[in-house]
Amino acid sequence: MKPSDFTPAVKMKSYACQRRTPLKHHNLFLTDALETLAQNAEFSENEGRSVAFRRSASVLKALPHVVRAMDELKDLPCLGEHSLRVIKEILEDGTSSEVESTRQSEQFQAMKALTGIFGVGVRTADRWFREGLRSPLDLIHTGQKLNHAQQAGVQYYKDLNTPVTKKEAVVISDIVEKTVKAVLPGAIITLTGGFRRGKEVGHDVDFLITHPEEGAEERLMPKIVNCLEDQGLLLYQKTTVNSYLESKDGPARPASNMDRFERCFSIFKLEVDSETHAEGSLSNSCSTHHSGSTWRAVRVDLVVSPYSQFAFATLGWTGSKLFERELRRWAGQEKAMSLSSHALYDSKQQRYLRANSEEEIFTHLGLEYIPPSERNA
Ligand code: ATP
Numbered sequence: 407m408k409p410s411d412f413t414p415a416v417k418m419k420s421y422a423c424q425r426r427t428p429l430k431h432h433n434l435f436l437t438d439a440l441e442t443l444a445q446n447a448e449f450s451e452n453e454g455r456s457v458a459f460r461r462s463a464s465v466l467k468a469l470p471h472v473v474r475a476m477d478e479l480k481d482l483p484c485l486g487e488h489s490l491r492v493i494k495e496i497l498e499d500g501t502s503s504e505v506e507s508t509r510q511s512e513q514f515q516a517m518k519a520l521t522g523i524f525g526v527g528v529r530t531a532d533r534w535f536r537e538g539l540r541s542p543l544d545l546i547h548t549g550q551k552l553n554h555a556q557q558a559g560v561q562y563y564k565d566l567n568t569p570v571t572k573k574e575a576v577v578i579s580d581i582v583e584k585t586v587k588a589v590l591p592g593a594i595i596t597l598t599g600g601f602r603r604g605k606e607v608g609h610d611v612d613f614l615i616t617h618p619e620e621g622a623e624e625r626l627m628p629k630i631v632n633c634l635e636d637q638g639l640l641l642y643q644k645t646t647v648n649s650y651l652e653s654k655d656g657p658a659r660p661a662s663n664m665d666r667f668e669r670c671f672s673i674f675k676l677e678v679d680s681e682t683h684a685e686g687s688l689s690n691s692c693s694t695h696h697s698g699s700t701w702r703a704v705r706v707d708l709v710v711s712p713y714s715q716f717a718f719a720t721l722g723w724t725g726s727k728l729f730e731r732e733l734r735r736w737a738g739q740e741k742a743m744s745l746s747s748h749a750l751y752d753s754k755q756q757r758y759l760r761a762n763s764e765e766e767i768f769t770h771l772g773l774e775y776i777p778p779s780e781r782n783a
């Protein structure tokens with residue numbers, strides 16, 4: 407077949423939230439390259455450039471075929487000059503020199519290693535890089551001052567950079583479900599994040615918790631955390647209480663893209679079968695747990711939402727990050743609405759639009775419903 411036989415009959419929509427993006431797609435060789443450049447732009451805090459590369463990659467993820475020639479791209483949205491140049495080089499030479507030199511650069515590798523530590527953002531990693539540090543071990547050797555999160559991040563570095571499997575996520579779901587229901591009978595626990603989108607591995611496990619009786623969920627997180635701690639299940643936790651009620655700015659206009667739910671960023675101590683563990687422990691360089699133990703560290707995010715905001719919270723915590731970003735951009739630019747993980751505000755009608763399900767939110771936004779498994783933008 408000629409490449410043109412694959413040309414999609416329907417014009418690709420320009421917002422990622424208007425398209426279906428499956429988890430497995432046909433252009434990983436191109437999207438990996440573009441996402442490397444996006445990540446590199448994030449390392450230099452160039453958000454505009456980073457989003458541009460991520461949008462380009464996302465368009466290619468939504469294509470139903472492998473890209474083989476430049477003319478297949480001519481009707482596609484979001485592909486800027488720079489992305490097209492990179493794609494062209496890969497189609498012609500098999501690799502892009504810019505992408506390869508980025509991947510090999512000392513700065514990129516160090517920033518990847520340092521931002522790969524839980525609790526370390528781009529700013530901190532960049533400062534350490536400029537001080538000559540390159541890896542978590544360098545932090546230990548030079549006796550860097552670390553906060554609690556970063557100490558845990560270094561201590562469990564190896565484990566936390568080992569992908570969490572779906573199987574492990576299911577085990578953790580059981581634990582969280584039992585614990586939350588013991589603390590608050592009738593509570594509803596939903597697995598969100600990448601696993602809800604059908605991913606087979608993740609960097610953490612994300613949960614959203616609510617209760618049908620509005621208000622029953624207030625101050626729930628500390629009780630959950632206590633219960634988990636009593637069972638010896640937490641290696642680290644940082645709980646943030648809900649600041650939504652106290653805050654003065656409108657619910658759909660948070661100061662940043664951080665929402666204001668009661669939440670807990672944690673590291674679970676997960677029992678593993680000794681067979682699986684034997685392999686992993688050999689190279690567990692930074693972790694202090696010795697080879698006789700049978701557990702590993704896993705990042706878990708817990709979020710508590712009032713029932714009235716549950717649909718918005720579910721949509722907001724399911725991702726992908728680009729899909730979320732595009733939903734908000736669509737709401738603002740195309741609908742004069744403001745979407746957050748708490749609410750949807752219609753500026754024309756000057757009122758909040760209620761929703762009891764994700765489907766209703768898509769309807770309010772004038773979008774076709776996209777199921778979680780196709781939000782892998
Ligand atoms: P991974 O498998 O790497 O964990 P993921 O899609 O689950 O992939 P997360 O970083 O766990 O990625 O984020 C899950 C969802 O939660 C995303 O949609 C993201 O927008 C949302 N999210 C993450 N952190 C915050 C935050 N601080 N405030 C609001 N939403 C957040």
Ligand code: MN
Nearest residue numbers: 599600610612
């Ligand atoms: Mn996640």
Ligand code: MN
Nearest residue numbers: 599610612707
């Ligand atoms: Mn998360």
